Amino acid sequence: MSEPIRDPSRYRANVGLAVFSPAGHVFVGRRINGRGAFQWQLPQGGVDKGEDPAEAALRDANRDLESRIAARTEELAASNQKLRQLHEQKDEMFRSVSHQLRAPLRLILTPVEAMRGRTDLDAEDRERLGSIQRNTLRLLGLVDDVLDLAK
Secondary structure, eight states, rough: OOOOOOOGGSOOOOOEEOBTTSSSSOOOOOOTTTTTTOOOOEEEEOOOOOOOOHHHHHHHHHHHHHHHHHHHHHHHHHHHHHHHHHHHHHHHHHHHHHHHHHHHHHHHHHHHHHHHHOSSOOOOHHHHHHHHHHHHHHHHHHHHHHHHHHO
């Protein structure tokens, strides 16, 4: 282990910031890149020549807070972009599913409506075609409801 540098001219004056809760607890921060036994410290920074120590402490605390806010803002922007992409994919899926369901239902409904107009059908056939028509219309209505929910 190397000897500590004891020449004070190599360092600027320092300030530490202690934050206490009303219950008397003190805030102690953990170093992000800390290794070994000395990973914990109070917020601290340097005091520039002619600077008030309290102002230096606030400056350093603000700088730390601003960098944390900037990092969190970047994270949120990335999350929002991902959510927008997922929303667009969902909308495209609903449009596709809608088309895939509507087309066959219309292909069923069109000939059924034409057949129901025939006069040579007995009551039983007319009832069966009516049932097919009602259920097909019901399915089309459900597809429309799902699409309305997706909007």
